[in-house]
Every structure is written in C-alpha cells, then in structure tokens.
C-alpha cells in the first residue's frame with residue numbers, strides 16, 4: 001500500500017493547471033492578486049487537515065479549504081459566492097507557497113542548492129507570486145553559498161540574450177531583474193567592492209544608471225555620481241526620458257545634501273520651465289527662499305508664464321547655472337499660461353490677479369476646461385462676491401441644461417454656494433427672485449423642482465412672520 005500523502009505533499013503537488021481546472025481563469029487571477037496583496041491572514045492547518053484563514057476583501061471573510069479526493073481543493077467561504085471563490089484560491093496559493101518554502105528550508109539539499117532553487121523560483125516567476133521566495137532569499141544564508149550563486153548569476157548574465165533585437169540599448173527588465181539578484185548575492189557574499197563596478201557595466205547595457213548613481217551617492221562618491229548622471233542623461237533623454245528625469249532628481253539630491261540652495265533652486269527652475277505647475281512653483285519658492293532670492297526668482301517665473309521668455313534669459317536673473325542642459329520650452333505652450341497664472345494667484349491669495357487672468361481665458365465654443373472654476377469662485381468670493389455668484393450660477397445652469405437628475409444634484413451644490421454668498425451680501429431678495437425664475441423656466445423638469453424644493457426646505461433665509 002502506497003504511503004498516504006501528507007497534506008504538505010498534496011498541496012505542493014498542485015499545478016497551475018489544477019488551479020485553472022478548479023477555479024477557472026478569472027477567479028484564479030483574482031485569487032493571485034489577493035494573495036500577492038497580502039490579504040490572507042491567520043493561515044492555519046486544522047487537525048483534520050483543513051486550511052483555515054481570514055481573507056480581507058470588501059469585508060473580512062472566513063475561508064476554509066479541504067483537499068478533495070480528486071486532488072483538487074474545495075473551498076467554502078463566508079462571502080456571497082460561498083464555494084470555490086477567489087478568497088479560497090488566495091488561501092491555497094498562500095499556503096502552497098509557504099509550504100514549499102518550508103519544505104525547501106527543511107530539505108536535505110545543501111545551502112548552495114537551496115539558494116539556487118529559490119533564485120530560480122524568483123527569476124522564473126511568471127506569476128509574480130514568489131514574494132515568499134524573495135523573503136526566503138532575504139533571510140540569513142552562509143556567505144560562501146551566496147558567493148557561489150553570485151558567480152553562477154554573473155555567468156548567466158554573460159550568456160544572457162535580450163529578447164529584443166536592436167542596436168540601441170533598450171530597457172530590459174528581465175536583465176535588470178537578473179542583475180538585481182546578482183547584486184544581492186554579491187552583497188550577501190561580502191563582495192560589496194564588486195558591486196559598483198558591476199553596476200557601471202550594466203548601466204551602459206540597460207540604461208540602469210539610476211541604480212548605479214543611487215549607490216555612489218550612498219557612499220558619498222559624489223563626483224563620480226555626477227559624471228554618471230551627465231552620461232546617463234545624454235544617453236537616455238531622447239528614448240527613455242523617464243530615466244533622465246530620475247537622474248536630474250539625483251543631482252538635486254546631491255546639491256540638497258550639500259545645502260547648495262542657489263543650484264538646488266536653479267535645477268527646480270529648470271523643471272518649472274519644462275513643466276510649469278503650481279507644485280513646481282512651490283518647490284522653487286522653498287529653495288529660492290533658502291538662497292535668499294525668492295522675490296526676484298518669483299518675478300522672473302511669472303514673466304516666463306506671461307511671455308514665454310526663459311527666466312535665465314531675462315535681465316537680472318539671480319541664480320547660477322543648474323549644471324544640466326537648459327530645458328527647451330515646450331512649443332505647444334500658448335503664452336500667457338493662464339491656467340498656471342490663476343493657480344498661482346489662488347496660491348498667493350491674490351483675488352485681483354485671479355480675476356485678471358480668468359478674464360483672459362481662451363475663448364472656446366466648447367467651453368473652457370483649463371481650470372477649476374469652482375476654485376476660482378471660492379478664491380474671489382469675499383473680494384468680488386458678484387463675480388463668484390455669476391460663476392456658480394453659470395456652472396449650475398450648464399448642468400441643468402444637461403437634463404438629468406445627477407447633473408441637477410451637482411447644480412444644487414453650486415446654487416447653495418451662490419445662495420450663501422448672496423445671503424451674506426444681503427442679496428436675499430435677489431436670490432429668491434433668481435430661484436423663482438429658475439422654477440418658471442424649468443417647471444417641466446420635475447426632478448429639478450424637487451431638488452429646489454429640498455434646498456428651500458432647509459431654510460437659507462429665515463422668514464419672519
């Protein structure tokens with residue numbers, strides 16, 4: 001009689017095909033996601049060989065799994081689906097992973113083979129569920145075993161063929177993954193001195209400049225870091241601009257560490273010119289303030305937004321060179337950049353400027369989507385209540401014209417704001433007249449009238465009898 005399979009055997013015998021047969025593709029992939037997101041907790045095996053666990057979904061569900069005689073799991077769950085749901089799948093995957101890792105850890109394999117096995121699992125992982133193995137590889141293992149693996153991985157990299165066929169270097173995530181684990185192995189083997197050399201070679205192959213620069217900064221080899229930043233930007237700015245952005249941020253990091261505020265500010269001004277925004281403006285304000293140059297910088301930035309002339313080309317520019325190539329002004333920009341000028345005026349609590357730029361907004365028969373008009377009305381309501389009210393009324397009327405209940409609800413939101421400002425400005429009568437007009441004009445829109453009734457049910461004006 002064959003030896004009865006243990007629970008461990010039965011779960012580790014499971015294949016992805018079995019899973020698919022059991023749960024179906026859709027539930028399987030959802031279950032994988034759940035497992036990957038770490039939603040399974042308190043996983044335990046009962047005495048009679050069932051798995052029980054809690055799974056966090058839209059609620060917390062209690063899930064129980066048994067291994068059936070057909071070798072497939074059966075799950076029952078407190079969720080509305082009850083049987084063989086994604087929660088059950090997540091529990092089984094979570095369990096099989098930890099079971100396999102435990103089995104590996106206790107197996108008679110020697111330390112080299114254990115590491116090789118786990119590395120294969122993370123490198124071949126098409127399903128992205130091998131965190132359990134990654135976690136295993138972050139535990140303590142003998143230095144010598146790591147050194148053997150490092151050499152094997154270096155050998156694999158030498159023979160590594162990129163899937164894509166091109167002369168240019170291209171982003172190659174598979175290669176980067178392999179080299180990330182190589183670095184991990186070298187570090188664990190106590191061969192840290194090889195890591196930076198290794199990163200240098202890889203940077204030119206895959207564009208992984210940031211990984212190298214990060215390490216150089218960590219050991220305060222700033223000069224070399226800067227050289228690699230410059231090379232990396234040149235190599236990637238056309239084809240892989242995301243990498244260049246990251247590298248410019250690394251230079252910012254170095255200058256910040258050196259507390260070189262004028263250059264920090266100059267780098268941030270570059271970014272502002274590249275992509276103007278109120279957020280970038282705030283960054284410039286912070287660093288230029290530290291460089292005691294904010295007043296001037298601010299003027300030059302605003303002038304740029306109005307006319308499109310780069311700040312450093314204007315007379316009296318107070319900041320030094322950033323040390324990076326000057327950005328090219330986006331030729332799609334239409335100056336003045338009204339949206340940014342309004343955002344900044346709102347930030348600086350300057351209602352006059354808000355209205356000045358609002359009145360210069362580009363005309364379009366499709367309406368103006370550039371800025372948040374509600375934010376504009378809110379920003380000017382104390383200073384120019386009539387303008388705020390006009391904006392809100394206009395928004396409400398546009399929404400009412402859509403003739404649908406959800407739009408009426410949104411319209412009511414703006415009408416309430418208008419009402420509040422009008423009451424405060426002692427324009428209660430004007431408000432009542434306005435509502436009366438709306439009621440007459442839209443008397444056939446029953447849902448709208450109901451909403452208007454509701455608004456008046458909460459008395460905005462307390463009537464005295």
Ligand SMILES: [Zn+2]
Nearest residue numbers: 077079085087
């Ligand atoms: Zn469930």
